[in-house]
Amino acid sequence: MLFAHISDCHIGGWKEDKLKEINLECFRKAIYEIVERKVDFLLISGDLFNTALPQIDYIKETTSELKKLKDLGIPVYMIAGSHDFSPSGKTMLEVLEKAGLIINVMQFENNILKFTLDEKTNAKITGMIGKKGGLEINDYEVLNKEPLEKEEGFKIFMFHTAIEEFKPKGCEEMHGAGVAMLPNNFNYYAGGHVHYIFQKEFGKGVLTFPGALFPNNFKEMEDYPYGGVYFVDENSKFEFLPIKIKEILSFEIDVRGFSPEKATQKIIEVVKSKDLKDKIVTLRVYGEIDGKTADVNFKEVFEVMNEAYYVLKNTAKLQSKKSGEIAMKLGTVE
Secondary structure (H helix, E strand, C coil): CEEEEECCCCECCCCCHHHHHHHHHHHHHHHHHHHHCCCCEEEEECCCECCCCCCHHHHHHHHHHHHHHHHCCCCEEEECCCCCCCCCCCCHHHHHHHCCCCEECCCEECCEECCEECCCCCCEEEEECCCHHHCCHHHHHHCCCHHHHHCCCCEEEEECCEEHHHCCCCCCCCCEECHHHCCCCCCEEECCCCCCEEEEEECCEEEEEECCCCCCCHHHHHHCCCCEEEEEECCCCEEEEECCCCCEEEEEEECCCCCHHHHHHHHHHHHHCCCCCCCEEEEEEEEEECCCHHHCCHHHHHHHCCCCCEEEEECCCEEECCCCCCCCCCCCCC
């Protein structure tokens, strides 16, 4: 037995057209690798799309890739994530399921989860969807785990929830479930929702988060530039394959105490020291400068970086030097 696991594709998530296309390319490459490895089935742990009702172009491209798997007899087992879930049930995932392109393994009735049997391998798959604001944690609290734990055979539990004990730095405020809420005695725990690459032996199996296939924001570009695919066998031995379409290069430049002119020159000197050709570049500039932040000539900086595939700029912590405190007289409205 060999199966693949991906999560958090967030197709259609970026506003910038070039980055939307790279996001799609990552999905196409992941499907290509999955086909090349001749896997028995694919797991998608939520957030295939960035919204419950994505644009028609993204639906068309995604269904084209999923049909390749269907035509080859590779089932796609899936749960909804916090982005592609809708309380009304009106999501694109319902359409994909009706078309036979995916199989929703979340069958939750009377606080009991049912298994979906993969006929080729006899693997037994179940899972819990993700909801906005971590509301799925309420379902974990009432879940009857006993029948899940007693079931024999190779078992997979899919989930789209942060696990409190395993949350990465920076995600402390994210809603999560305690690790004790997960059912025991499973061979593989297919995680999603938290955009980081993580593996841990858990019970008699392994628990993984494969990360977002493509970073979903500026910070992720810096910290987790590449997600990927887990390939897992019947012994829960896994291999992680990163999915890379464009190299991502990050700059973090301190210009504190500089004039706008000197700040501009320093930024140019730093970025010119690297080969930017056809790379996605993140440019984070910070510090308190001696002058107006608007006078930093980013137009000139971007001209120097014209060989980059795309440049993302962050100046949230670039500030002007304070010239003095402003006194305010407080009183009543009258």
